Amino acid sequence: MDEQHEARDVYAAVADPTRRKLLRLLAEADELPLHELTVHFEMGRTAVSKHLAILKAADLVRHRKAGRETRYRLNAEPLREIEDGVTFHTAFWNQGSAKLSQLLKEEEE
Amino acid sequence: MDEQHEARDVYAAVADPTRRKLLRLLAEADELPLHELTVHFEMGRTAVSKHLAILKAADLVRHRKAGRETRYRLNAEPLREIEDGVTFHTAFWNQGSAKLSQLLKEEEE
DNA sequence: ATAATAAGACACCTAGTGGTGTCATGTCAA
């Protein structure tokens, strides 16, 4: 569950509902310390901290120390990888297979 | 890795790179049997079959029997859940926090 | 009829994931 040093798969990072909720909380509040995040979950502080470490490894979250607390902030940019990958499929789904070869060609360029 | 009966988290289903590649292959080929899918991976047929079972449980893939082979087909519709969830964040990221409260209000309606 | 092919169903193994609790350290308030 750790892996703080090396880069992490963004897909895997958002695979966990707890981590998605964390992203949601951070999106709404802009910057939050660990203990304030923790109260929204039914798990211990350590567990939440580990989830944040995973989000950090995927660069979905940045942190800075502020006195005795560590404030976390959202960085949504890596989500674009997912957005791109997924809209590829949903576009295909919306427009029908006739358009797929076109999409594939555009991708090669 | 199994869980074929109950519904599966779509996010978790696409968290694995093997499964994303499966979706990609199915998007390009429209319908493929297990053994043809298997040749694209460096793992056994059983493993690929299990991955397909997970995609099935998330309703990302449909299957039908055709003679002695089982043909798999993409169903990209569940991906819209991810698309929606992710664009919520990326939109926030693109437009700046000024627009976030607006996005949140729209969501409540 | 027989042999080869495709796949389902298991049993099994290993590493990773998501939790826990505890201890040590730095910071703030009284």
Next chain:
DNA sequence: TTGACATGACACCACTAGGTGTCTTATTAT
């Protein structure tokens, strides 16, 4: 300055996930 607070850093544990191999059954080709 003393105690409470916030966090980091571990050690630890159960369960799941991603693989493997084997056996059986249904289907097709010769």
